[in-house]
Amino acid sequence: MSALATQVLQGDRRALARLLTIVENAREGSDDALAALFPHTGHAHIVGITGPPGAGKSTLVNALTQALRTDQKTVAILAVDPTSPFSGGAILGDRIRMRDLAGDTGVFIRSMATRGSLGGLARASRDAVRLLDAAGYDHVLVETVGAGQNEVEIARMAQTVLVVEAPGMGDDVQAIKAGILEIADILVVNKADHPGLDNTVRGLKMMLELGHPASRTQVMSHHGRAMSVAAPVSASDDQPLWMPIIVQTVATEGRGIEALLDAIRAHRAHLHLDGHLQRLEHRQLEIELQERLRDALLARLLEHVSAQDMSVLIERIQQRRLTPNQAVETMLAGLRFGQFED
Amino acid sequence: MSSDRPIRVLIGKPGLDGHDRGAKVIARALRDAGMEVVYTGLRQTPEMIAEAALQEDVDIVGLSILSGAHMALVPRIREVMDSSGLKDVPLIIGGIIPDADKQVLETIGVSGIFGPGANTEEITGFIRSLVAARDQDRPA
Numbered sequence A: 001m002s003a004l005a006t007q008v009l010q011g012d013r014r015a016l017a018r019l020l021t022i023v024e025n026a027r028e029g030s031d032d033a034l035a036a037l038f039p040h041t042g043h044a045h046i047v048g049i050t051g052p053p054g055a056g057k058s059t060l061v062n063a064l065t066q067a068l069r070t071d072q073k074t075v076a077i078l079a080v081d082p083t084s085p086f087s088g089g090a091i092l093g094d095r096i097r098m099r100d101l102a103g104d105t106g107v108f109i110r111s112m113a114t115r116g117s118l119g120g121l122a123r124a125s126r127d128a129v130r131l132l133d134a135a136g137y138d139h140v141l142v143e144t145v146g147a148g149q150n151e152v153e154i155a156r157m158a159q160t161v162l163v164v165e166a167p168g169m170g171d172d173v174q175a176i177k178a179g180i181l182e183i184a185d186i187l188v189v190n191k192a193d194h195p196g197l198d199n200t201v202r203g204l205k206m207m208l209e210l211g212h213p214a215s216r217t218q219v220m221s222h223h224g225r226a227m228s229v230a231a232p233v234s235a236s237d238d239q240p241l242w243m244p245i246i247v248q249t250v251a252t253e254g255r256g257i258e259a260l261l262d263a264i265r266a267h268r269a270h271l272h273l274d275g276h277l278q279r280l281e282h283r284q285l286e287i288e289l290q291e292r293l294r295d296a297l298l299a300r301l302l303e304h305v306s307a308q309d310m311s312v313l314i315e316r317i318q319q320r321r322l323t324p325n326q327a328v329e330t331m332l333a334g335l336r337f338g339q340f341e342d
Numbered sequence B: 001m002s003s004d005r006p007i008r009v010l011i012g013k014p015g016l017d018g019h020d021r022g023a024k025v026i027a028r029a030l031r032d033a034g035m036e037v038v039y040t041g042l043r044q045t046p047e048m049i050a051e052a053a054l055q056e057d058v059d060i061v062g063l064s065i066l067s068g069a070h071m072a073l074v075p076r077i078r079e080v081m082d083s084s085g086l087k088d089v090p091l092i093i094g095g096i097i098p099d100a101d102k103q104v105l106e107t108i109g110v111s112g113i114f115g116p117g118a119n120t121e122e123i124t125g126f127i128r129s130l131v132a133a134r135d136q137d138r139p140a
């Protein structure tokens, strides 16, 4: 087993931090370490926290973690922030709101930039969560980028998804993105000390009642780029359906955090009922495998298409002699598909 | 080694003064130079800075100190970082540091000191060369 992986299992935080970097950069040793640690995953409760910018996600993570710590549970946090498309750099500032967690060895916080990935997470987020899980943390909290659009990626790796809204952001029903609501297991109306609270809560309730309880799988596949759509789950094999809970919080003062923790516990208990968790993981893995397969196939196919071939085809498309689709067929035919080896 | 991924920097603001405009300006400049900048906010203790540097596995730590308390803060930060296993993570400082203090700080292991007049290209270039040099003697 790789030395770093062994150290991670022994609780070495520096080794964990180093391995997170190696995995994030897909450096040599990344696959081996992940393989060595994979059998040790599957124990953490993975909670996603998403919602529009400034809704209070990081502040909530701070308060939630403190509450979990009084229960002696250990917590790892993965906080994702956007990479600037112009420079490729990023400012990772979520820790600013988590200063209460400093000095606690039962907490590990890691910031990550999206590096061009869409959907509110980074490409390496899933494997990073696996490392944190293998390191033995009881809970892994994943804060997504707050773009307020379609951060449904989180539903593909979290077991419990919190969607955080704030008054004044969500009272216009139009502003509440249906996709983001559909992935919510728990809706947190944070900044409950702000005016407009009742409107927001009413709006969210209405949205929840209007929307039939769609299963997360449907949302995951329909917003995703999966090649085939995972089988929709009927109410019968997913009984009883989870109805999202609305919780009001003031994260800055810790108000409502106990109720939020209760809701998270209730959802976790629901998952452990009747094999829900196993079915959820099965669907998430199905989507992950399709993604990985697509990426790997594309990479291998592209090894056989030179930049020169590509630009000849593009020229023909520009001359209107080929459609883009015909160009793809031409490339596939030229590869004698099915016979390529490395 | 450093060209295939963004350099990760921690910008820390130790001490009790309540302004972080300077720290934010440098954080943005480093981001615009393609680096990933972990910014931890105001009033960081030496322990908080070392802990964040460890968890974030940054390539380098930059401190913004305008309070004049650098001689009290910086040696302590270097010491806590060293004892946390971060001996190989370089430390640079931005702020108004008198020449006499500069020499002392350099002897305790501060790699670079930049005054308020330093331009950002100078700083980003310095960081790049430090990280490249470190990657050379550290196995990947």
Ligand SMILES: Nc1nc2c(ncn2[C@@H]2O[C@H](COP(=O)(O)OP(=O)(O)OP(=O)(O)O)[C@@H](O)[C@H]2O)c(=O)[nH]1
Binding pocket: A051, A052, A053, A054, A055, A056, A057, A058, A059, A060, A094, A097, A145, A146, A190, A191, A192, A193, A194, A249, A250, A251, A252, A253
């Ligand atoms: N009044 C009030 N302010 C809050 C509350 N929760 C968070 N804030 C403040 O809202 C601002 C944004 O909070 P963050 O926790 O950084 O929000 P975020 O969703 O993580 O933001 P991004 O990561 O930038 O998307 C900060 O100034 C917080 O102090 C709350 O319950 N009430």
Ligand SMILES: [Mg+2]
Binding pocket: A057, A058, A059, A093, A094, A143
């Ligand atoms: Mg945040």
